[in-house]
Amino acid sequence: MNEPLAMVVYSAAVVLLVAAMIAVSYLLGQRHTQPATNEPYESGILSTGSARVRVSAKFYLVAMLFVIFDLEAVFLFAWAVAFRELGWLGYGGALFFIAVLAVALIYEWRMGALDWGSSARARRFPVPVSRKGGEATAR
Numbered sequence: 093m094n095e096p097l098a099m100v101v102y103s104a105a106v107v108l109l110v111a112a113m114i115a116v117s118y119l120l121g122q123r124h125t126q127p128a129t130n131e132p133y134e135s136g137i138l139s140t141g142s143a144r145v146r147v148s149a150k151f152y153l154v155a156m157l158f159v160i161f162d163l164e165a166v167f168l169f170a171w172a173v174a175f176r177e178l179g180w181l182g183y184g185g186a187l188f189f190i191a192v193l194a195v196a197l198i199y200e201w202r203m204g205a206l207d208w209g210s211s212a213r214a215r216r217f218p219v220p221v222s223r224k225g226g227e228a229t230a231r
Contacts, residue, residue, distance in 0.1 A: 153205055164193050 131139075171178065171186045178185070200206060 150208060157200060157205065161193065161197070164189075 167189065168186065171182065171189075175182065
């Protein structure tokens with residue numbers, strides 16, 4: 093069997109299998125007509141209010157930082173598995189990788205990306221003070 097024909101047969105088999113699974117699920121699945129079926133259910137607590145709540149951008153920033161530094165662990169795990177085959181060149185590459193990520197973490201820390209409180213914001217962005225008539229007033 094040549095390769096293009098094998099790919100077509102494989103693709104057709106996948107499409108038929110997926111269609112069959114959806115059809116069987118539709119035919120054998122339960123039908124719910126109660127109004128409470130479409131209500132959200134969270135650990136036995138009925139939801140109140142809207143799901144459209146504004147979330148601080150800090151949450152997204154922390155999530156992105158987590159993904160970045162979590163990928164570091166994945167790469168280092170792969171390096172640890174192949175440690176003997178990589179030798180000293182691989183060891184130097186891993187040290188360089190860790191150094192770059194350490195510099196990035198220090199940069200994020202110094203820029204205040206890891207600070208959450210209002211006191212951290214006050215330290216980074218102090219209110220300018222002007223002196224008029226002997227008393228200090230904030231602009």
